[in-house]
Amino acid sequence: MSNRRNGAFALGLAAVVIGMAGLSFAAVPLYRVFCAATGYGGTPQIGPSEAPGAVPGQMITVRFNADTSPALPWDFRPAQPGVKLALGDSQVAFYTGRNLSPATVTGTAVYNVTPESAGKYFHKTACFCFNEQTLAPGQQMQFPVSFWVDPAIARDPNTRDLRVITLSYTFFRSLDDAAETGALAKAGPHVSPGS
Numbered sequence: 001m002s003n004r005r006n007g008a009f010a011l012g013l014a015a016v017v018i019g020m021a022g023l024s025f026a027a028v029p030l031y032r033v034f035c036a037a038t039g040y041g042g043t044p045q046i047g048p049s050e051a052p053g054a055v056p057g058q059m060i061t062v063r064f065n066a067d068t069s070p071a072l073p074w075d076f077r078p079a080q081p082g083v084k085l086a087l088g089d090s091q092v093a094f095y096t097g098r099n100l101s102p103a104t105v106t107g108t109a110v111y112n113v114t115p116e117s118a119g120k121y122f123h124k125t126a127c128f129c130f131n132e133q134t135l136a137p138g139q140q141m142q143f144p145v146s147f148w149v150d151p152a153i154a155r156d157p158n159t160r161d162l163r164v165i166t167l168s169y170t171f172f173r174s175l176d177d178a179a180e181t182g183a184l185a186k187a188g189p190h191v192s193p194g195s
Contacts, residue, residue, distance in 0.1 A: 055151045058087040062149070065168035066095055073101035074135070076171045079142065082164075087151040090125070095143045095169060099135035106134040107171045109143075118165045121153035129169065145169075 062085065064078030079094040099105050109129045113122045128143040135141060147167070153159045 055087045055089075055154075058151060058154050059084055060087055060149050060153070060162070061164045062091070062093075062147070063164060063166045064093060064095070065166055067168065067170040069170065069172040071173045072107045072171055073105060074099055074107060074171055076169075085149070087149050087154060090146060090148045092144055092146045093167075095128075095145070096140060097133065097135060097143060097171065098140040099137055102137050104134060104136050106132050106173070108132055108174055109169045109171045111167065111169045114166045114168065115162065117156075117158045118149075118153065118162060121150040121156075121159065122165060122167070123148050123150060133171075 061082055063082035064080065066077045068074050068076045074097050076095065076097045079096050083091055083093060085091045097107070108131070111124075111127070111129050113119045124145060124147045127145040127147075129145075133141070133143070145167070149165065153162065
């Protein structure tokens with residue numbers, strides 16, 4: 001009887017260990033799904049690829065930020081510091097990247113939105129993130145991003161006084177590099193459905 005109990009206990013313990021190992025591998029994808037669904041962590045929402053149309057008199061400023069991993073020899077920056085747009089109106093902005101090395105280099109960008117409370121209202125409909133971008137030595141390229149801000153942001157008590165949102169991109173050598181820094185876990189999905 002004691003051997004049977006010990007065997008059942010060992011089997012149960014092995015199941016717990018295997019389950020925990022499985023959850024550790026699934027943690028990053030599950031976190032990304034959670035963030036995409038809730039806007040948590042400044043993750044822009046996936047929503048309709050079409051903006052609902054401008055709401056007159058309800059304006060918001062979107063500022064642009066760019067960072068580059070030290071492992072990537074690129075100069076990466078927004079082409080403009082920011083834009084002011086009406087809620088519900090779609091906008092296109094550009095970032096510029098230039099390869100500073102004497103070799104061809106490939107990079108991948110991830111993004112985030114701050115403040116975090118704005119994430120569920122910020123809808124990115126097309127962008128360059130999560131796709132490998134390859135630049136020849138000295139090559140410069142523009143990277144477009146299209147987006148809109150949901151008018152519901154003005155009705156939410158947590159965001160109705162918000163006047164500025166920051167869209168931030170960071171370029172890494174690879175998605176593995178982004179994952180090592182924790183940036184990948186906070187990043188949102190590529191684009192909204194239907195685009």
